[in-house]
Amino acid sequence: LIGRRLFLNEVEVLIKGAKAHTGTPQCQHCWHWGHNTEVCRHPAMRCPICTGPHLKASHCQLVGCCQGNPKVSPPIPPTPADVPCMHIRSCINCGNKHAADDHHCPYWQHRFNRSWIQ
Numbered sequence: 001l002i003g004r005r006l007f008l009n010e011v012e013v014l015i016k017g018a019k020a021h022t023g024t025p026q027c028q029h030c031w032h033w034g035h036n037t038e039v040c041r042h043p044a045m046r047c048p049i050c051t052g053p054h055l056k057a058s059h060c061q062l063v064g065c066c067q068g069n070p071k072v073s074p075p076i077p078p079t080p081a082d083v084p085c086m087h088i089r090s091c092i093n094c095g096n097k098h099a100a101d102d103h104h105c106p107y108w109q110h111r112f113n114r115s116w117i118q
């Protein structure tokens with residue numbers, strides 16, 4: 001319908017497209033809300049799962065809880081690649097026990113309210 005003209009109550013109206021509102025951006029570098037990755041000033045990348053200095057994709061390869069420990073009795077096997085990490089999550093934004101990119105985070109739920117985020 002965009003660009004078409006319609007008559008409503010004998011008045012001609014032009015249908016225009018609305019601007020999409022994506023909400024407040026969440027940085028994929030430091031996982032804080034309010035800025036894009038391109039303008040992030042945080043010196044090191046952070047993992048959204050544990051806040052460590054690595055990519056989310058590298059979490060299981062770099063974090064001890066996922067690597068296992070063959071020297072203890074009984075040995076602890078590493079976390080399989082197709083199984084979610086059992087690491088206790090730590091949100092960089094609200095401090096709750098979930099990843100920073102979790103949709104249950106209060107920040108995610110308020111992403112369209114910039115004043116709440118800031």
